[in-house]
Amino acid sequence: MTNVVKNVNVEYQIDQDNFAATVQTKRKPCVLKGMDIGECRSKWTVEYLSDNCGPHDCVVHVSETSQMDFINKNYLYRKLPFREVVKRASVTKHTEYFINPKEFYYFRSLGENVRTEASNITEQFPQFKDDIKIPQFFPQESFFSSVFRISSAGMQLWTHYDVMDNLLIQINGRKRVTLFPPSDALYLYLHGDKSMVTDIDRPDLTKFPNFIKAKRYECVLEAGDILFIPALWFHNVIALEFGIAVNVFWKNLKPELYDKKDPYGNKDLIPAARSMDILNRALKVLDELPEEYRDFYARKMVAKIQEKSY
Template sequence: MDFLHKNFAYKTLPFKEFVKRASEKKHTDFFLCEDESYYLRSLGEDVRKSLSQEPADLSKQFADLAEDFHIPQFFETDQFFSSVFRISSCGLQLWTHYDVMDNLLAQVTGTKRVVLYSPQDALHLYLSGDKSEVLDIDSPDLNRFPQFVKAKRYECVLEPGDLLFIPALWFHNTLALQFGVGVNVFWRHLAADSYDRKDPYGNKDPVAATRALQALERALHTLDELPADYKDFYGRRMIQRIQQRTFCDRVSRTNTQDSKTPASRTSTCTKPG
């Protein structure tokens, strides 16, 4: 599935028929072709009213199934955001993207490959919003995406009963190796008012980050008023300033780690040069 070009269609099926088709490799009944893939991602209440849509909650949309699903106490009850029920056909792949909340990916049945990239490799992933434009991560087009080879790849295969912790901002790409069922559980680790209140999916940038990105766009439009050589020069100054204020040195991270801060949240920022 590719949200850059939206190479899929939304369809409605009785749940029993959906499960039947999703578990098949070839279909006698189909919408587009006999080897099409199927994917279900549960939604919250009032899905047609975007202003009032709630995050998905397994205990509400699939109450009977929720009785069989238990996870360790990774977070406080008031931090809970959503629990997303998923069913995937064998071979169904989801685009590389990041979420702004920590989450656990629980594999219930089937097996799934998960590939992850660090947030510090964002400059190598050719982002369009929260998504990478590199659709084929196994055989990337290096003529279009030459920097992609610099992104360090982490990979695992989840089997039934496995839990994978995916920290906020870590890029991930999933590939169903078998027909399978999974559940994602998202929770807030920042202050509640840091998040967009109209976000039912947990993937909209934090409010402050959105403001910063909007300010950047305004600044870039202002630079357009300058001649090319001035635009280039002041653009480089802006890049240097961003590096000085925000870039983190992952090498020195472990040497200066605060013992009271989890390792996954700790990094030491240094000024280049």
């Protein structure tokens, strides 16, 4: 038994009007090919990035195994200068290392103040900002963050969702992206914004029997491709080669709906977080009943929610 697999749609050389009309409104992921992403395509070699970056330290995930696992926390956070992150991620055997010579690296840039500010590469990496052209598919005032993503060959990032529309610009290296629609959330065994099914290619079906029901959308991004990831679509990423990407999140809904304290772009929207909170309180109230009653009313609540969402 396997999941139903679909290919992600592809569009070529799409412009702003077509993006809005044929891609964004469909609320489905789409690979955009043949886009002008600027000189970074040819310029961003390991040498260029490491020679031109400032001295600042970055926090990077370091892992002994390529599949990062947020449940067993099989990775460390370590500080390294940006130049060192790029150099180490680009090779598979290291002379200097934290765990062992074959460790894997994953870097996601953060804001100036990591707790309160979102990443903006224009501010954190001004020397590289003119190299990359971000398609103007959204109004300037909706911009939320731009994030560097650098990964060792083989590195796999867990399945998660973000709450904003997203353009993932693959600058170097190939990457497999697997996506699941928000409507299949029930089959993904969520823990916050992440799926507990850590191995999507060999899922433990005794633990996660319904995972098989999730529709799986696949694509392989080549250098220069852009993937549109609509808000709430789950995504799991494997770097098939050492890769450099930049992703851009923007607020596709009214700004007041978003949590003001959200450096990562993954905090649930305010009404969603409030509803979840109310639900948790309701479940606590149910605990006042004996099991037989609690179970009965929990089922009535599920029926009510199902009626509303399907």
